[in-house]
Amino acid sequence: MLRALLGKGEFRFRLFRYYYAIFLLLILTPTIVASVLVHTYVVGLIEREVDKSSSILIGQSASDTDKLVDELQGDMIGMLDYPGLERYVRAREELDRMAVNEIMTGLFNRLQALDDHALAGYAFLFFPESGLVVDSFNGHFDQSMFFQYTNRFVEDERVALRELYNGRQMMTMSAPMEIDHVQLLSRTLLGSGEYIYAVVSYPFNAAVPSAYLTVAIDTAKLQRQIAIDSEPSISTAVMNASGDLLAYAGTRPLGGERLHEALLSGGGAAQSVAAEGRRYNISYDQSSRYQWTYVAIANMNQLRQPVATLRTGSVAFVLFMLLAGAIASYYLSRRVYTPIRGIAEELAVGPQTDGELQASKDTEFARIRRRSSLLVREHKSMQALISGTAPVVHEHFLGKLLSGELKDELAVAYYGKEIGLDARSAGPLAVLCVEFNWLPVTASWTETDRSFHLTELKNEIGKELEVWFCRLREDQLACIVHLADDASTGPQTAASVLVRQLQRHTAFYHAAIGVGGAVGGAWQLHVSCRQAQQLLRRRRLVSGVDLCVDAADWEERSPVDSFLPAAKVGQLLEWYRAGQYERMLEDVERLLDEKIPSDAPAEEVRLLCVDVLNTWLRAMAADSQADYGIEHSATLYRQVQACATREELKQLFRRTCGELAAAETEQPPERFAGVLQQIREHYGSDLTIEQFARELNMSVGHFSRSFKEAVGEKYMDVVLRCRLDAAKRLLSESDLKLDEIAGRVGYLSRNSFIKAFRKQEGITPGKYREQTS
Incomplete structure (x- = not known):
């Protein structure tokens, strides 16, 4: 569709894509990034506020619930302080029926008072020794009547009850239990409910209590207590140490096992859990007095509903910007294409190369770029050629100056300007010739290694002096130093810099420096160079760096006769x-x-x-x-x-x-032991007598005579014997062809091998194999 709008021409479409890409990069991308950052910030803010509010709300709910349970515990302890209870426990057998009924009535009234607590469902007092139960609803009767008829439990909960009424208990809580309430006489089901038994034993510190006061906490009331009505998206729960849910207010997406697992894995810290395609933030608050934990479960999908609305608006805005950018890019591409087309038509009027004729179907911009690229490539290739040859040209030019081939001031200035070496060519200059004697440690160095080392040395010298360099010989380097006009930097000052730099590398060479005198310009450098080289010829045999400065003391030195008498x-x-x-x-x-x-x-x-x-x-x-x-x-x-x-x-x-x-x-056999070893190990290679003679610093004739005297055989006879012994082993122990055996023992062809074998052994290799097989 865009091509149809833009008309014919690939280049027009490229311009459109170019401007559209700029729009995406400079306008739309920041917009998308800002939307993502805002979305991320809002989501993070909501999550932080949820965590904060959940912690505050669950903390407040936990505090209020703990206070109610504390009040219930206080009421239970106050009820157990009833004097009649202590009297009944101590002298039950001695009391008459009237006294017992009076005590039971008092207990019944106090149990009914416990029923008025905000969390209590009902209460009863259980005497395990006599099996008597005092109920706040029906009075007192036998435990079997209470636990089997008026309050019905499942079998597993009966086991839990037996453990609950065993030993000392102080506000011990049971797991939630389903209990059916039945009318005592008619056996009619009055109702069912889920209760948590809170038990306090009496006497309080007795290991074997005489009575257990039990208050059945109604989980429905506990649920209303922990519910957060102001935050419908946050559900709350109470969970004991075993992971059993004591109460749950709100929606119930997560079970007790999942909540307990998250509590254990996070160590009590807030957790984020996914369930049924939704994400929930879970906060925990451990009760400071009781063995249970308050849990707040926040439905993040519900809380993020404003974020979803914001995301939809952001997407709509991005789509609008995409359309606006397409319209703007179309307009700009049309405006830019018109002058480019005009330039391309003007360039097409001139002569065209064969390549341009073949590429006549290219876009206008491609034709403009081809013409300009040709000019740029020609310029770059010429620049690279000049830059690559500049150091060679400079050194060649300096070599002519130092040798005296160029002495004319005008010619030197002209040529130096032509090659870019005219700076300071007319100022005071001096030549310092450095002669190197490389130490044995550099014997393994290649010429490239030494060139790199000298290059590093030049760079170090160039950091302290304004200097040109020229390689006079393989072991001689000329340093053309630019001296200061005020004579503050003389040749000897520059020479001290060279001495300091050369001394840093005396582990690789000994060096001598010939210091030439100062001259007025580059056209006189040959004079200074000749002086420096004359001084180098008077260098001494010293280690490190020898500085040859003045020839005045030459006459005072003792002459040395260079020939022996x-x-x-x-x-x-x-x-x-x-x-x-x-x-x-x-x-x-x-x-x-x-x-x-x-x-x-x-x-x-x-x-x-x-x-x-x-x-x-x-x-x-x-x-x-x-x-x-x-x-x-x-x-x-x-x-x-x-x-x-x-x-x-x-x-x-x-x-x-x-x-x-x-x-x-040296004993001859020992001297040629290495030669014999190489022959035995490499008889199949090209072993020439010239090679061994060169290794032992002998001529070929002297090596041949010495070898025969030491070994007792000629060199070629030893080589022939080793080769034929190996051939006989291969003939008898392998199935290799004669061509392969000949190649392995050092013969170039099968015929030469057969000829040598028959001459030495008297039979051909084939017959030898038949005899040994």
Whole structure:
């Protein structure tokens, strides 16, 4: 129907839905929420008021009822104080008939006085020893006459009566009992009723009483007493400790068992119970003197009738608002659609792409959005491309400045502005070059891990200094610091900030900082960078962070000869041939500790250590038992360059010396035990001799010779034997095909496996299986 009203066009209907959704969100939804909140508040208010009023009313009713029962108890105790009763109990056998009749008449009159109580139905006095009953209606006669003829009970209630008239009782209440009243002589049924027996024994403290005064509380009177006439929606009841209902006023939707269950489950607190499709709030008030509980049952459905009326009105209001919103949305969508259609028609006049021609059936807004989206996508892709390449371009530009390729002030200012790096390019600047020596703890780090670590370091430095960064080498980072115009922040001040930040991470590397001088602009950065790198070449072998500031003290440092004398080289060769490796190591350590000054440049000390290693490697090359390849030698040279302290150089020489001693003293069988174990466990894999030679730092030829000397077999013979032994086990113990067995024992094809098996065993695998089966 809405489409028919709006006319043709999906876009018109979308506009209508858009405005209608706004109406729902901004107007109708708050209205619904407010209605729900009001409904919830009213319901909660009614429930709270019901709980409050129920508690007040039931409390008042309970207080009034307890007062009446207290009055009844007082009247019963006053009646038992009659002197004639005490006289009759003590000397009943001694009294003559006239005296007995006089006492009975007095008792009868006093029992009739009890009948006038607001709750009493009738009263009687029961003497269990003599079986005599004095009734307020018929006088006195035998108990069998009273309990069987004038007052008839059911059998279960007779049992309850026997328990009631046993032992001391003080205002003990029975459960409600149905009692039929019969005329003594005519046996005519005078009426029936439900009564609660209230019993007081006499004497009061006697364990075996002589008499029991009983007042039958009429439940109808008790019901009228507890009824709340002003609140027809609230029913009341009185319930004893066993859950028996003593009286019930009003409608009766809940039985005594349900009320007692709710009392026990809630611990006496108010409860909400559903029954017969209705909900009831139950309040309890425990009598302070008697073993019963007053109950108020409020019919919440009846009390919530105003809420239902309010809910109906709210629904009607919401429906009206829905209709009003539909009309307003229709009007607004028509107003907005007209200019959009005009814009779409104007855009359609220009050239169209193939995609637009195929989508000519789209809505006007879709065509406008397609054209604008194309422009936005092109802009975003260009922006993303520029943003992604900006850091690379900046670093490339800074690298050209630091290398001296760009020195012209105008060119630097122009290019810096083009790439967005013109800020502070003309102010005082200084280059601080940081050289890193990564510690062994970072050996497992990838290049990405180190880049992340350096990025974190850059961020920490950037928080304290205005700085640009440029990676000169893998282990060298240039920090281009912007200095203050008033000279309050000089190169050394900036260097102290770098020292503090670098010292926080000395667990991962040793570092040296070369501090370049201040220059007047970015076009002179190459001068400061060259000064910083020259200072780095004079760094010392110290742990932590070494700050290289001034070159004035270079001339005062003692020179270090970077090459060993010929006599020392010959001495090292003699010690090696004699197997005196410890002496060789002691000589190197003494050289590092005593003969090289503590302020010697690290570069010169490393060159001297490289010459020592060259001497050792020449000695090893001359020994056929120790074969160190070019790859291992290059590794040693790289390790020397990575050492930043004297202690690291000592540890490197100790490891190298240990390898020399191990190559000489290690027993060949033990040396190749791991190789044999891998062959036995992985004979089915591609086991190459080059792999094991590389693991043992040997050339392939040296490994092959040493293996045969240690094991007694060639390497390939051992591999072939392990493979064929496994193949024979599979042939005799399984039904696998030859192709599967060949693949499991390390052969690429069935033919190569058969050929090797026949050459070694003299028969084919198939015949071997036949012989062993």
